[in-house]
Structures are given as C-alpha cells and as structure tokens.
Amino acid sequence: MPYHSGMTTSAAERDLRGAAVRVTKQRVAVLDAVRRHPHADADTIIADVRGELGRVSTQAVYDVLHALDEMGLVRRVAPAGSPARYDPRVGDNHHHLVCRRCGRMVDVDCATGAAPCLEPVAAQGFSVTEAEVIFWGYCPDCQSKGPAPAG
Amino acid sequence: MPYHSGMTTSAAERDLRGAAVRVTKQRVAVLDAVRRHPHADADTIIADVRGELGRVSTQAVYDVLHALDEMGLVRRVAPAGSPARYDPRVGDNHHHLVCRRCGRMVDVDCATGAAPCLEPVAAQGFSVTEAEVIFWGYCPDCQSKGPAPAG
DNA sequence: GCATAAAATGGAATTGTTCCAGTTAACGAA
C-alpha cells in the first residue's frame, strides 16, 4: 500500500514531495516531530515518532534525519557534550544559545543574515563557508539553581 | 619512588606545580604531548604518551586531560563530527577554523579579545559567558582534492 | 498490476568516553 492512501496532505508531506524524494510515513512523522520539538535530540524524535506510528526502527529515524538534513529540510546542530539536535528552522543562518546546566537551546538571530556571517581575522588559506556560533551561558530557569549539570 | 627523582624540571612540571596539583609522570607527559600536538585528539595524545612512558592506561590520559582542562592548562574543543581536541593555547579566547574534508584545525585570533567576544542579538534572559565560534571550510590542501571526507 | 530501486528493519558492531573497584605512588608530617 502506497503511503498516500486517502488522508489529507500535510505540510510535511508537501515539503517532501517538493524535495523530489519518496514520501514514507516514517519521513512524514520524523519531519513533523522535528517541527513539533525544535532542537530535540534523536531520542526525543524517536519517541515522538513511535507514539505516532507504533513500531519504527531506530535506524530509520537516523536515516531520515540525515536525509532531511541533506535535503535542507532540517539542520543538524551538535553542541559539545550533547547528542545532536535537529532544527526545523532552515534557510537562514541563525545561531544558538545553549544552557550549560540544562542543555536548553534557543535561537539567536544572525545580525548579518548570510553565511558566513563573520570573517575570520586571518583565514590562513582556508576557504570559509560557514561561521558556526554557539553562545554558552545559563538559561533563566538555571540562573537561580546551582551550576551543577541537569540530572 | 616519587616522580621528581633528579631529572631536570620541565615547563610542564612547573606549570603543574603552579596549579597546586600532584605532579605525576602521566600528567607531565600528557601536558607535553598536548603542547607538542596542538588540537590533537585523545588517541593521538595516548599514542604520544605511550611512546614516551610505555604502558599508560587510556583512562589515565582521559582523566589527566579533564584535569588539565579544569585547571585551565589546556582547553577542550569539540567540533561537530569529530572526537574532542585538546588545545594548549589557553588564557585568550581565540576561535578555530576547521576543514570539512580532513578535519585540520587551526587557530583564528579573536578580534575583540575578551569572552564573550560577541553579543547575541537577543539573549532571551540567558546570562551569556562565552561565544564559541567555529569557522568551517576547506584547508589549502583540501581545496584541490574533492569534497569527500578523509579516509 | 509489476518491476525496480529506494527506504525500512533487526541486530550486531563501532567509536569515543566514562564508571568502577582495586592498586600504586605523590607528598606532607613525623
């Protein structure tokens, strides 16, 4: 049975068709999950997708996340000390603010807009395509609590 | 036999004593290795230290690297998709240029000097302590070769 | 409806790192 057997066409599904790739229920569910949980890690996405579809392999979710990243529908962000996060906001070149205590990640707009938004002082012969900026600090909730990592 | 049994006092040893921690041959060797191989990963450091001392446990090297990081004698840098690198250049807040193909990492001076060297456009209540900037691109050697990852 | 290639599955394997319980050794005190 092909995926599209009658139900309404979702935004995720339209975006996948727009990318000219096969539309599977796993892909639709993963893309929806990323959009529902911005900056979530793979475990969160897997749990959400299983809640939606029932049995789905871990590998399928990883494959889909990679595919979506490559087709530009999600953006993989990997802050130090954390599993990769998946960001539904694509097409601009915004940056991130990450809490050292709880790991919360929020968007920070880029002042310049286009990548790379910064020029290295001396590029040493490198051709630079991107400036990845992560601001580290403490989120509002964690400023009151001690600086210990989240349990 | 205590570590310091007659040989000349190295810079690494002096720096460790300055940090008021026990001076062990493993710590001296790891700090020397990081200084000899800037931005090397743990495997490289482990190999170098074993060449220097003979049998040393993997765990000891990881422990030492953490300790050195905490005491501010080395800086741990973790670019996406690569094991952590260890940087002997500390005390300033420089940034890095990383090659997408071969992983080479070189220093980029920070224009402003002090951390955080950038202000997020809107901090959303976060207290920001650091702006980590990684410039991604292709190193001089890799610009000629194809964009495939190093094998 | 059928063929085909792309995608999903299940399970094992890898990588980088950490945990743990027991042993060793650095160093301050005697």
Added chain:
DNA sequence: TTCGTTAACTGGAACAATTCCATTTTATGC
C-alpha cells in the same frame, strides 16, 4: 627517611550515540 593519607592510576567492563550490514518491505514509474 619512613609512614600514612589520599589523590591518581590501572584494567576491565559498561555506556551512549551512532553506524554498518544483510534482508525485507514499499513507494513510485510504467
């Protein structure tokens, strides 16, 4: 200089996140 304390090291197992692989399923074009 020896001794006791405790930090540091060892070996080995465990772990988390991710990837590899062979097989099966399924979306899509004809």
